[in-house]
Amino acid sequence: METEKSGPGSTALSPKAGKQIVLKQVTREEWAAVPRTIPNFWVAAGTWIPMGINLFLIHDQLSALALVADGLWGLVSLSMIAFAIALIFGSGRQAPWLGLGITGIIYYFQPHHSTIQTFMVVALGYYGLLSILVAASDARFKSLLRSWRREATGSLTLASAERRCFGVTKYLSPVAWNLALGALAYPAVRLAWEYFSTETSSLSDLDAGFRFDLLAAMALLAVCCLLSILRWIGSRSVGIFALEIPVDAQIGPTPLRVLGQAILIEQETWICGCRDSEKNESKKPFVDPRFIFASDFCQVHGIEAVNKLSHSEFLQIAQQPWVYGRNLTGKILYGTRQRMNIVGLTGWGSRPVAVRSPWLYGGGEQASDYYAPLAAREPLNRSKRVLKVIDPADNTLAAESLQENTREEIDRISLRSVGIDAEAVRVQGARPFLA
Numbered sequence: 249m250e251t252e253k254s255g256p257g258s259t260a261l262s263p264k265a266g267k268q269i270v271l272k273q274v275t276r277e278e279w280a281a282v283p284r285t286i287p288n289f290w291v292a293a294g295t296w297i298p299m300g301i302n303l304f305l306i307h308d309q310l311s312a313l314a315l316v317a318d319g320l321w322g323l324v325s326l327s328m329i330a331f332a333i334a335l336i337f338g339s340g341r342q343a344p345w346l347g348l349g350i351t352g353i354i355y356y357f358q359p360h361h362s363t364i365q366t367f368m369v370v371a372l373g374y375y376g377l378l379s380i381l382v383a384a385s386d387a388r389f390k391s392l393l394r395s396w397r398r399e400a401t402g403s404l405t406l407a408s409a410e411r412r413c414f415g416v417t418k419y420l421s422p423v424a425w426n427l428a429l430g431a432l433a434y435p436a437v438r439l440a441w442e443y444f445s446t447e448t449s450s451l452s453d454l455d456a457g458f459r460f461d462l463l464a465a466m467a468l469l470a471v472c473c474l475l476s477i478l479r480w481i482g483s484r485s486v487g488i489f490a491l492e493i494p495v496d497a498q499i500g501p502t503p504l505r506v507l508g509q510a511i512l513i514e515q516e517t518w519i520c521g522c523r524d525s526e527k528n529e530s531k532k533p534f535v536d537p538r539f540i541f542a543s544d545f546c547q548v549h550g551i552e553a554v555n556k557l558s559h560s561e562f563l564q565i566a567q568q569p570w571v572y573g574r575n576l577t578g579k580i581l582y583g584t585r586q587r588m589n590i591v592g593l594t595g596w597g598s599r600p601v602a603v604r605s606p607w608l609y610g611g612g613e614q615a616s617d618y619y620a621p622l623a624a625r626e627p628l629n630r631s632k633r634v635l636k637v638i639d640p641a642d643n644t645l646a647a648e649s650l651q652e653n654t655r656e657e658i659d660r661i662s663l664r665s666v667g668i669d670a671e672a673v674r675v676q677g678a679r680p681f682l683a
């Protein structure tokens with residue numbers, strides 16, 4: 249197997265441009281055989297449903313609640329809703345630990361030998377058991393990753409921009425961070441407004457509800473920081489290394505996303521009209537600044553241009569996601585032998601990134617820049633997992649199916665010769681379908 253020293257890309261990067269990391273080539277069989285774990289859905293349901301029932305049953309007796317609000321319903325506010333949503337969706341594999349922590353806090357503040365305390369002991373046992381089960385199943389995957397790292401024989405260069413993807417704040421979804429900061433900002437602004445606009449002279453006169461929200465938001469931010477640090481430490485125990493994996497959304501631990509309706513700016517020529525597409529004035533920042541919206545009216549990438557191509561010309565671009573526009577589906581990967589390099593798969597919940605390198609070890613073709621891995625997550629059923637299609641402004645695209653099509657069919661082109669187990673169906677006035 250080649251190493252980077254003899255690889256064709258080694259001259260392009262100076263040693264200072266990045267850091268050398270080891271690369272392991274994973275076969276399709278190895279990738280498909282990654283042991284399953286308890287799906288995130290069941291971890292979340294197993295933690296938060298009992299927690300909800302638990303809190304609801306004992307809310308009358310929670311002495312701590314009486315100090316801060318009139319009761320359970322007195323706590324419902326924007327910040328508390330953000331708190332709950334961030335915990336439920338952001339806690340991931342650590343949800344049982346949070347369940348254990350919250351139950352422990354409730355236990356600690358109850359009078360001794362009360363009914364609630366006995367109740368909490370049962371809950372503590374339950375969350376303890378769930379935490380051990382999830383941790384044991386996650387440790388299995390980590391040990392597989394460590395053994396892959398030891399077996400690695402290749403290497404590639406990781407640019408410093410890519411290394412920043414593994415900073416300590418990157419182990420929690422941006423949505424959870426935004427919720428935490430939003431939950432903090434709202435009561436802070438309200439309290440500041442109240443302080444300066446009324447004749448309130450001391451902080452203790454301020455609205456108790458907002459003061460409580462502020463505390464809750466600070467607790468949420470602390471939980472987010474704690475989760476992020478714990479996950480960062482967990483990922484360091486495996487280490488940052490590269491894997492060359494098969495591009496298949498239906499096997500392995502990482503789901504995939506593809507950028508649809510997008511065109512790489514580099515591919516543009518001076519006659520291309522994609523840059524003029526009105527969608528490129530999108531207010532939302534693009535997912536990846538290397539892409540812009542592909543225009544349906546472009547002379548090179550538009551609907552008419554694609555429909556005019558001969559079969560052999562079409563086959564040359566058939567693997568490019570932009571060809572299918574909104575009609576892009578996971579079928580573009582059926583039977584494909586494309587592969588990609590990813591860095592940062594360090595366990596369930598980790599967020600690997602795709603890394604470009606000018607060569608592959610595993611045979612097959614390198615998947616285009618349009619594909620990227622998503623956070624490693626066990627679905628309920630891997631074989632039903634679909635390729636996530638988004639546009640450059642991060643809107644999810646749902647494809648119309650060929651059955652719903654009312655347009656006149658032009659022709660059907662088998663894509664087998666380019667390694668895709670599907671047919672492209674070209675229709676009048678719209679992007680081709682994959683069937």
Ligand SMILES: [Zn+2]
Binds near residue numbers: 511520522546547549
């Ligand atoms: Zn164009």
